[in-house]
Amino acid sequence: MPFGDPAHVDVWTGRGDANRGSGENILGPQRFWEDVNEGDEVPGFSHGIDWTRIAMQVSGSQDFYPVHHDPEFARAGGHEEMFINTGFYQANFTRLCTSFAGDLGWVRKFRMEMRRMNQLGDTTSWKGKVARKYVNDEGEHAVDLEIWAENGRHGVTTPGQATVILPTKG
Numbered sequence: 001m002p003f004g005d006p007a008h009v010d011v012w013t014g015r016g017d018a019n020r021g022s023g024e025n026i027l028g029p030q031r032f033w034e035d036v037n038e039g040d041e042v043p044g045f046s047h048g049i050d051w052t053r054i055a056m057q058v059s060g061s062q063d064f065y066p067v068h069h070d071p072e073f074a075r076a077g078g079h080e081e082m083f084i085n086t087g088f089y090q091a092n093f094t095r096l097c098t099s100f101a102g103d104l105g106w107v108r109k110f111r112m113e114m115r116r117m118n119q120l121g122d123t124t125s126w127k128g129k130v131a132r133k134y135v136n137d138e139g140e141h142a143v144d145l146e147i148w149a150e151n152g153r154h155g156v157t158t159p160g161q162a163t164v165i166l167p168t169k170g
């Protein structure tokens with residue numbers, strides 16, 4: 001591995017173990033406002049929601065409410081299966097938006113609407129597109145994003161919006 005053991009590497013910077021990496025964003029080059037167009041796709045990613053992912057999201061968020069890790073409890077509460085929690089959505093949307101903005105960009109606003117469940121057995125995809133590009137009242141070079149999570153059972157489960165501030169080339 002060019003950046004050492006992948007279990008100990010920060011995917012945003014390439015920093016980690018003894019093979020510290022270059023310190024550059026390994027997810028891609030910096031995105032600039034001039035290079036973005038309305039309708040552009042925001043590069044996304046997917047996660048399989050398996051037992052390991054359930055354990056990670058519960059332990060990472062410290063949200064130990066049983067509906068997120070106990071299938072019997074979830075079913076007794078009328079749910080089809082245990083499901084991922086709010087913090088997991090927020091973290092993945094943050095990853096989506098900060099990866100789009102790059103190291104020199106900034107996430108100015110974010111909102112989401114949790115409408116349907118993403119649960120054990122689903123593959124959840126985190127996606128987006130550029131909805132609007134403009135210079136805001138503060139003179140910042142802004143990009144509004146339509147973002148969403150989706151799975152194969154329900155389609156879009158969690159729509160959202162974000163505004164990112166991008167650097168310019170000038």
